[in-house]
Amino acid sequence: MPHTTLHEDLWRLAAAYDVVPAYRGHDGNDHEASDETVIRVLGALGVDASTPERVALALDHVENMPWRRVLPPVVVLRQGSSVNVPVHVTHGDPVEVWLELDPEVGGGRREVVQVDVVVEPRQVDGRLVGRATFALPDDLPLGWHEIRAEGPSAHAHSPVVVTPERLELPERLRDGAVWGVMAQLYSVRSRTSWGVGDLADLAELGWLAAHRWHADFLLVNPLHAAEPVEPLTPSPYLPTTRRFVNPLYIRVEDVRETAYLSAADRALVEWAAEPVLALDTDPGPVDRDAAWAAKRAALEVVFGHPRSVARQAEFDAFVEEQGEGLREFALWCALVERYGPVSGWSDDLRDPLSDAVAAAAVELADRVVFWSWLQWVADEQLERAQRVVREGGMALGIMHDLAVGVHPEGADAWALRDVLATGASVGAPPDMYNQQGQDWSQPPWHPDALARAAYRPYRDMLRTVLRHAGAIRIDHVLGLFRLWWVPVGNSPRDGAYVRYDHDALVGILALEAHRAGAVVIGEDLGTVEPWVSDYLSERGILGTSVLWFEQEHDGRPRPPESYRRLALATVTTHDLPPTAGYLAEEHVTLRDRLGLLSTPVEQVRAEAAAERERMLSALRERGLLGHDPSEREIVEALHRWVAATPAVLLGVSLADAVGERRAQNQPGTDREYPNWKVPLADGTGQVVLLEDLFTNARAQSLADAMGE
Template sequence: MTNSALQQLVEMRGIETHYFDAWGKPETISESSQIKLLNALGYDTSSDSVIENRLHQEASKIWQSPLNPVQVVRQSDALPFLIRLPIELVTDTYTVVLSTEDGQSFNHTFTPVDENLINVAQLQDVEYHEYGVIMPQPVPLGYHQLTLYVEDDDEPLATMRLIVAPQACYTPKSIAEGQKLWGLSVQLYCLRSHTNWGIGDFTDLIQLAKKAGELGADFIGLNPIHALYPANPEVCSPYGPSSRRWLNFLYLDVTAMPCFDHESVQKLVTTTSFQQRIQAARDAEFVDYTEVAALKKEALGVLFDVYYAKYLTKKTKQNKAFKAFVQAGGESLNMLAVYDTMQEFLSQNGQPAWGWPVFPDGFGEYHSDDVAAFAKEHKKRVTFYLFLQWQAALQLEAASLAAKDAGMALGLYRDLAVGVSEGSAEIWGNKDLYCVNASVGAPPDVLGPLGQNWGLPPMDPIKLYEQAYQPIIDLFSSNMAGGGALRIDHVMGLLRLWWVPKDADAKEGGYVYYPVDDLLGILALESHRQQSLVIGEDLGTVPEEIRAKLAENGIYSYRVFFFEQAPDGGFFSPAHYPVQSMSTLTTHDMPTLTGFWHCLDLELGKELGLYPTDAILQRLYGERHRDKQAILDSLHAHHSISDNISRDVNYTGMTTELNHGMQLHMARGSSALLSLQLEDWLQMDKPVNVPGTFNEYPNWRRKLSQPLEAIFENQDITALATNLTASRKRASTD
C-alpha cells in the first residue's frame, strides 16, 4: 500500500498523526491505528486502488454539489457563501434567495465568473470552479435557508442551511459587571432526604436550591441528568446515557405528581410492604437502582392509568399541553419512548434487551415498518413513557424557578455528556451518524495512566455536517433548557476526540478532528437564545489552540486547584486564574478533599489493580506527599489558614479548619465562578466515581453521608457558606 494514498485519506478525514501528550511530550499515531480508525469510519483500506477510488468518489461528491449542506457564519455586515459549478456554467446568471427563520426574504443576483475564484478542480474531463459570493445585506441571527436558482428557472438548483451566529456566547449581566459567584455541584442521585424514594429527586433539588440560595449560593451545578434505561436500571452512569436530549425519569418525585392522591395510587403506596421497601431504599448506603426503578415504575404505572383516563382521553387543557410537548419533542422524543417500551417488552419476555444491537430482526433500527407496527400495538405504553418525560420536564422547570426565586444569579447549571452508550436510543434513531466500531476515550494522562475507553461511539463529523448540524443544535438547545448555564463535558471534543477502535487498547487510539468553528458558532447562537452561560470542561490533554478558541468564543474555562501547578511544583494562587473561568477544588472523577489528603484514592486504586507496577504507585505516593507540602506552603503564604495548622505535611491531617481554609482560599480567587462539592462540605472520604473501573467499584451509586434536612442545620456548614459569600464579594471588588 502506498503511503501517499493512505495519508491523503487520513488527512481528508481529519485524523491527527502527531500530538503532544498530557505531559507535553510529542507522540505519534501508528499507521496501524490510523488504518483502524479509517475502518471504523467505514473505509475499505485493503488496497491502493480501493483507497484511490474512494478519494475520487469523495472529491466528486463535493465538487458536484453547488452548495454546501450547511454553512455557519458570524454576524457581520455582509454574508459570504461558496458555490461550485462546472466551468461551462460559471458565466450564467444565478439568483440566491435567503429565507430567514422569521419569514423575511432577500434576493441576490450574480454571475459566478465575476466573483472571487477560490479553488479549481479537474474531475475526469470536467473542470470545476469554486467561487466566494457575498450577500450584500446584513442577515439576522438564526437558522435560515439559502436557495440557488438559475436565471429563468423555477426549480432550485440547490439549497443550503445558513446559520448566522453571534461572535461569542452569552454572559449574564452580573458576571459581565464583575460579580464573583459561588455555588454547589452535586450528583443529583446522591442526595438523601427524609422524603425521597432512595434516590435524589427534583423536589430534593428544589429544597437544595432554596437552602443554598438563602446562604448566598448563586448556582447549583448538576451531573448529567440525561435519560438512561428504565428497563435496565443498573446501567447508571450519567455519562453513558441512552439519550442526551431527554431526562432520567428516576429523578421524578412521584409524590409531587398530579393524581398521586388518587385512591388507587394511595392503595398501593400506603401499604406496609411498599413503605418498607421505600424506607430500605432510602436507608441504603448506595443507590439501589433496580429497587428504585421498580418502586417508581410500579407507582407511576398506576398513577398514569388514572391520569390517562381522566385527562388524556378527553379534550382537556392537560391533554392539550401534553400533546404540545410531544409535538415539540418531535421524532427524537417519540423514538426514545418507543425504545423504552421495546426494551421493557423484550426484557419482560426473556429476550436479549441490553440495547438495539441484540434486538430481534426488524427492531434494530427505529425507521422500520416492524418498529412502527410495534409502536402502534403498544401505543398506551409508549404514551406512558412520553408522559414521564413531560412530567420530568415540568419538575425540572419548577426546580429552575425555585433556584431563581431563591435569588440565585445563575440558578441551575446542567452538564452535557460527551456521548451516548453503544446500545442507546440516540444511536438507534440515527445510526448513520455514529461510528459504532469505535469509542470515545482519552490517551494516557494524569487521571488515567493507561488511557481511557468510555464505551461511547463517536459521531462521524462528515455525517454531522451532512445532517446540517441538526443533532448538535438539538443537544445544545435541550440541555440549556431549565438552567442558567451549561457545562460541556470534555469540551475539547468540539475540536477533536480520542477515538479508540473496537477491540483496541485505549492507548492505541488517535485523535479525529471536528469542525470546531462551526460548532462554536452554533453553541454561541443557542447560548444567546437560551440566555445560558457556557462552561467548557477542558481538563486532560488540551491543545493550546482550543483554549484560545474557547476564550475568544466566550466559553468559561474549568480550573481545578490540584491541576494548577507551576513547573517548580508550586500551586498557582487562585487570584491568578483567568476571570473567564469556573474554579473548583476537585471533581466527580477525583477524590474528595479528605480522600486526596489521606491518599485514600491511591490506596483504593491499589486494591482495584489500577496501577500496573508497585513502582508507579510509589511514585504517585511521593508526588502526592510533595504536592500536599506545596499546598500547605501556598495556603500559609496567602494567610488562608492559621498557624493552628502545621506547616509540615508530616504532622498535618485533614481537619475541618484545613478543609474550610482550602475552600475559602479558592473563594478569594479571580475566577468568575467557584464550584464546591457537597461531599467536601460533609468531609466525606469515598469518591463517587473511579475512572478506569466498571464493576470493580460502585461508581455513580454512593450517596451523601447526611440528608438535606441535616446539612443546612449544621452550624459549621452555615458559617462556611457565610464566609464564602463574604469572600466572593470581596473578590468582586479587588
C-alpha cells in the same frame, strides 16, 4: 502498503478526513499512532484504506466530493462576518441564489450577490462542473436561515446558521464573582425521596442554598435518560440519550394527577413507595434499580388516571414541540420494554426505518404514549425547579451537565445511527491520573455525517437540555474540537484523535445558549492545547480551573491571582475523591488497589505527599492556615484560596461541605468500584439527608467562608 510506518498517501488521506495520527501527550512527548490504528480509525469513518489501491480511490473520492454538491450541506458563520459560498452547476449553466430568513427573527427573503472568483471547472463523474461563488451579507441576524439555489442543473437548499461572535455574560457576572453548589443529585436524598435524590429535592436544595447560603447556582450531574427498565447503567455520563431526562428523577407525589387518585389507586402508590423510602437513610450504594422499579409501578397508576382537557392539551403540545426526536425515543423505550436490551434484537428492529419497527410502533402505541408522558412530567418538574431556585434568589439557577456521549446500545445510538460512528468508541489517551488510557465505550459523532445533517441532531439535543437551565457545563469540551477514537478491538492506548469543525459546534452551542439565556462552561481539563482555551474564551465560553491541576512549571500551586477570570474555579472535581479524601491520599490507595497504576505506588504516594505539602505551605504563606490545622480548616483554607481568584464562578462540592471522603467515580473502572452510587455522607459514613444539610455545622462553616 507496509504497516510499520505511515505511508505518505495514508497520511494524506488521514488529513483529508481530519484524523490526527500524532499528538503530544501529558508527558510532553510526541506519540504517533501505528498505521494499522489509522486504517481502523478511517474504517470507522466509512473509509476503506486497507490497500494502496483503496487509499488512492478514497483520495480521489474525497477531493471530488465538494464538486458533487450544488451547495455545502450547511454554512455556519459568525454574526457580522461575510462568507463566500461555492455553488456547483454544470459548467456554463446559470443559477439564482437567495436566502430565506429564520421565521423566529421575522422571516423574509434576502438576495445573495455573486462575486468574481475565478475557479477552473472540474471533470467529475463524466460531467464538467463549474463553481460560482456567492457572498453572504455581513448583516444577517442570529438564527437558522436557508440558502437556496435554482437553475437548469441546480435545485438545492442548505441551512445557514448565524452564530454569536461572543456569548456575553449576564450582568450579575460582569460585576464580580458568584459561588454555587455542585451536587450529584441522585446522592442528595430527603426523607421523602424514593431512595434516589429527585427533582423535588433539586428544587428544595437550590432554594435552601440560595436562602441560607446565598449561593447563585446549583451544578448537578447529567440528568440524561438511562435504560427504561432495570438494570440501569449507574453512570450519568453513559446515558441512553443526551436529549431527554431520566424519569428516575420524577417525584411521583408532585405529578398533578396523583392528587386525584382514588383511595385504591393511592394505596397502590403508597405500597410502591414503602420499601424504597427506607433506602433514603441506607449508607450503602444507591440502588437505582429498586427505586425505578417502585417509581415505574407508581407512575403507571398515575398515568392511567384521566387528565383534564387543559392538561391533555398541554401534553399534546409538548409532544408536538419535541417532534420526531421524542417519538423515536419513546418508541425505543417501548421496544426495550418488550424485547429487552438492543443486543438481543433482530436485525430488522435495529433499523429504525424498517417495516418491523413501523409495525411495532402501531402495536406499542399506548406504551409510546406512556414513555412520552414521562418526559412531559419530568419537563414540568424541571421547569418548576429552575423557577423555584431563581425566585429564591439564585443569579443563574440550575447548571446542567452535558455528557460527552451515549451508551452504544442506547436510544441515540439507535435513532441517530446515521450520524454516529459505530466502529470506534470515545476515550482518552494515557495521562497522569489514568496511565493506561480510557475507553468510554461511547460512539462518537461522525463529523461528515453530522455536517450533512446540518448539525440538527446536535442542535435539538442542546435545545432540550437548555430548556430549563441557567447554565450548562460541557463535559470534556475538547470533544467539540477533537475526540480520541479507539477502534473496536484496540486498547485505549491505541487510538487517534479525530478533529471536528469547532467553529460550527461552538458557534451553534453559543447560539442556542444565547437564545436560552444560559451561561456555558467548558470542562477544559487534561491534554488541552492553550489555543483551545483561548478560543473558547474569545467566544465567551468559560473554562474550568481545578485547584489541584493549577500548577506552575516547577509544581508549585499557581497563585490565586494568576487564575483565569472566565472560568468555573473549584477545589475538586467528581473524578477525584472529595478534598478530605484527597488530602489523605485515598486516590493513590484506591488506584493501587484497583491495579490502575503503571508507576510504583511508593513513587506515586511520595508525589502526592509532596503535592499536598506544597499546597499547605502556600496556604500558610498567604495566612490562610495555621501550623496545626484540622481537616476542616484545611478544606476551608483551600476554598478561600479559590475564592481569592478572579474567576467569575466558584464551585463548592456538597461532598466537601459535609466532609465526605469517598470518591463518586474512579476513572478507568466499571464494576471494580461502586461508581456513581455513593450517597451523600459525612466523614464517618453517616448519611446526610437534605433536611439535615443546612443545620450541618461543617457545611454552614464552609458556606460562610465562601460568602466572606
